[in-house]
Structures are given as C-alpha cells and as structure tokens.
Amino acid sequence: MTTDKEKTTQLYLVPTPIGNLDDITLRAIKVLKEVNYILAEDTRNTIFLLKHLEIEKQVLSHHAFNEHKTIENVIRKLKEGQKIALVSDAGTPGISDPGFLLARAALNEGIKIECLPGATAFVPALLKSGLPADRFIFEGFLPVKKGRNTLLTKLQTEERTIILYESPHRIIKTLLQLQEFLGEDRKASLSREITKKFEETVNGSLKEIHEYFNNEGIPKGEIVLVIEGAPVVKTKKNKYQKDEEEDE
Numbered sequence: 001m002t003t004d005k006e007k008t009t010q011l012y013l014v015p016t017p018i019g020n021l022d023d024i025t026l027r028a029i030k031v032l033k034e035v036n037y038i039l040a041e042d043t044r045n046t047i048f049l050l051k052h053l054e055i056e057k058q059v060l061s062h063h064a065f066n067e068h069k070t071i072e073n074v075i076r077k078l079k080e081g082q083k084i085a086l087v088s089d090a091g092t093p094g095i096s097d098p099g100f101l102l103a104r105a106a107l108n109e110g111i112k113i114e115c116l117p118g119a120t121a122f123v124p125a126l127l128k129s130g131l132p133a134d135r136f137i138f139e140g141f142l143p144v145k146k147g148r149n150t151l152l153t154k155l156q157t158e159e160r161t162i163i164l165y166e167s168p169h170r171i172i173k174t175l176l177q178l179q180e181f182l183g184e185d186r187k188a189s190l191s192r193e194i195t196k197k198f199e200e201t202v203n204g205s206l207k208e209i210h211e212y213f214n215n216e217g218i219p220k221g222e223i224v225l226v227i228e229g230a231p232v233v234k235t236k237k238n239k240y241q242k243d244e245e246e247d248e
C-alpha cells in the first residue's frame with residue numbers, strides 16, 4: 001500500500017477539448033502554463049491549441065507508436081524534478097488514447113500523478129442518448145479482427161448500457177454486426193462531432209440508424225455509439241435478498 005498525500009505532483013494528465021476549444025478549463029490552462037514540458041499525442045494539434053491559449057511551451061511527441069521507447073526518458077525527467085503534462089489530441093489521456101503505460105510507470109517509481117477533470121466524448125453522448133446512465137460499460141473501440149466476435153457475443157447478455165467508440169470507415173459494418181448479435185430492434189444512439197459545428201445525434205433502433213447512414217452516406221468525425229442493455233433477466237429471490245429488501 002502506498003499514499004502520495006505528502007508528495008508534490010510531477011505528472012499531470014490534462015484533458016483537452018474534444019472539439020470546441022472554449023471547453024478547456026481554467027485549471028488546465030494554469031497547469032499547461034506551469035509545467036516544464038508537455039507530452040502530446042500529435043504535436044501539431046497540441047501546438048495549435050497552445051497558440052489559441054497563448055501559451056509557449058516545449059512539446060514532446062508521446063503516442064501509441066513510440067510510448068514504449070519514450071517512457072524511460074520521461075520518467076528520468078520526472079525523477080529529476082521536472083513537471084510534465086500529458087495531453088491527447090482530444091479528451092482525457094488514457095481513455096482510448098496513450099496514457100496508461102506512463103501512469104503505471106510513474107506510480108511504480110513513486111511519482112505523484114494528478115488527473116484533471118475534463119472532456120470525455122462518451123459522457124455527453126451517453127446523456128444525450130436517453131438511455132439509462134446510472135449503470136453502463138465503456139468498451140472503447142471493438143477489436144478489429146481477433147476477439148471481435150467473442151466480445152460481441154458477451155455483449156448479447158450485458159444488461160448495462162453499452163458505450164463504444166468507432167471510426168467512420170468501420171461504422172456501417174459495425175452497425176450491421178451489432179444487429180446480428182444484439183438484434184435489429186435494440187435501441188441505440190449515435191453521436192458524432194460532439195461540441196463541433198456539425199454535431200449530430202441519431203436515435204433509434206440499430207436497424208434504423210444503420211439504414212439512416214446507408215442512405216445519408218458514411219458519417220464523418222469522431223463517433224460514439226450508445227446501445228441499450230439486454231433485458232434484465234428476473235430470477236427467483238433467495239432468503240438473503242428478501243431480507244435486504246425488508247431492511248431497506
């Protein structure tokens with residue numbers, strides 16, 4: 001067991017806007033101004049954001065294809081006392097973006113981490129869907145090949161609301177497969193370009209959403225798919241469950 005209560009924060013995980021640059025928080029701006037370095041998934045996108053915020057800071061590349069190689073150097077800088085912020089192209093680092101490996105390595109070295117609250121695309125998509133938001137699972141992107149059918153099979157009996165990310169060029173195929181595994185009538189909601197100029201949310205059954213985009217054409221931009229959970233299977237209550245209900 002470890003605690004970082006007495007330690008000084010060295011690594012900051014800083015959410016960035018998922019579309020509208022005005023969604024950056026005041027605290028995020030403060031941290032980005034104070035750190036020594038900023039690690040970015042795509043330095044071009046981050047430099048554009050920094051220019052908008054009128055912040056001049058050294059930006060280093062840290063993405064899915066080089067993070068295994070860069071972590072050692074980043075940890076060294078942190079142990080030397082440097083303060084570093086990790087950002088993704090949009091949203092919160094570590095949510096379907098690089099961040100997990102660095103956070104784990106930092107914790108293993110006793111380095112204190114702070115994660116600022118901020119933008120994550122699936123939260124507004126979930127709340128706009130009209131589907132239950134009290135219990136849900138987030139699966140990120142479905143496997144492209146290996147393990148895809150296995151996961152879709154597991155989702156057939158998942159009773160909580162299901163949240164997926166998907167790319168525009170795979171969404172039509174994914175909607176078709178979801179109909180096969182979950183049923184054509186399963187309620188769903190597809191949101192794209194959240195907080196951007198052409199933001200759109202389409203609600204309906206999986207079949208209706210599939211037909212809509214088959215007619216309208218492949219949607220552009222970041223896509224979040226929210227799907228109704230499977231019907232709850234009622235089972236006979238045992239003595240302990242009955243006692244709990246009476247206590248409540």
